[in-house]
Amino acid sequence: MATTVRVMTKNQRDVDFAMKMKNHVKWNQIQADWVRFMDFDPEGCFIAEMDGQMIGTGTVTTYGDKVAWIGMIIVDENYRRHGIGRAIMLACMDYCKRKKIEVPKLDATPLGNKLYLTLGFVEEFLMDRREGRGGSFEYAKSVRKFEKKDLDDVVKFDAACFGAPRPHIIERFVGEYPEIAFVSRDGDGRIDGFLAGRKGLNAWQIGPWVASSNTTGEELFKAGLNFLGDQPVFFDIVAVNKSILPLVCKYGFKHQRPFVRMYLGENKYPGILENIYAISGVEKG
Ligand SMILES: CC(C)(COP(=O)(O)OP(=O)(O)OC[C@H]1O[C@@H](n2cnc3c(N)ncnc32)[C@H](O)[C@@H]1OP(=O)(O)O)[C@@H](O)C(=O)NCCC(=O)NCCS
Incomplete structure (x- = not known):
């Protein structure tokens, strides 16, 4: 056939x-x-x-x-x-x-992983999906709703952390779901983190969630969870960020299923993984 x-x-x-x-x-x-x-x-x-x-x-x-x-x-x-x-x-x-x-990448399920190895993809690190619920939280004043004027600064900040500019993804998510789009600026007014999210079938999905410190990451997370109230939430984390595991456990988020980040060729643009708290989603990195 x-x-x-x-x-x-x-x-x-x-x-x-x-x-x-x-x-x-x-x-x-x-x-x-x-x-x-x-x-x-x-x-x-x-x-x-x-x-x-x-x-x-x-x-x-x-x-x-x-x-x-x-x-x-x-x-x-x-x-x-x-x-x-x-x-x-x-x-x-x-x-x-x-x-x-230059570098095709993917985030593989255990079923896909074996197939991708035979196609030349190389394993980079482990990831996992976490699941839990939003809640009621107060968060720092340095965190506020994403505004149009934040876009260029956020794209620049994110490009260094993700490894490549992704203005289309960020603009689309914050445009479609402004209610769960937050930025954080430091004392000098520079972007030091942002969080976006979108609706899914079974749960809201948080991501991208990117921050230059654990404190900023947590404040952004609280802002996102506070918007979500009691609704179910998923997000995908990278094991390379050592701050993320204690943080998600503190807020009661449990392991759902594993993934493996893989790349083809030379991994030229790994980004700053310590700053990635949640990727935008396993299907798009
Ligand atoms: C992962 C997935 C897409 C693979 O699809 P598939 O059509 O079965 O893939 P292939 O047939 O090309 O390869 C799968 C296996 O079948 C084997 N195979 C291919 N043709 C074959 C044949 N004619 N006879 C026997 N085995 C065969 C391949 O060698 C491979 O073996 P391996 O798993 O030991 O490496 C499928 O299992 C799936 O949809 N899973 C659920 C969703 C999912 O997890 N997707 C991956 C997201 S990252």
């Missing part, structure tokens, strides 16, 4: 299928997430088909030509272990090549 991989479109049939696959593996994304992937990289989101039947998905989110994240690699359970996942990955890697991306 012939397998083909084609570009995903915003056509409702494609989006409905993508959501069906995502629901199948019980992930947290909503339809708006798929639309965002296609807005950012219209030629970088894929559907695998076998004899005309849709059976798998994959996305690439590029950050200029420095790094890109491969995500949403899902194959229908009935068609696994027939090379479909590999075919989708090859389409994603080929897109990265055409876009001249």
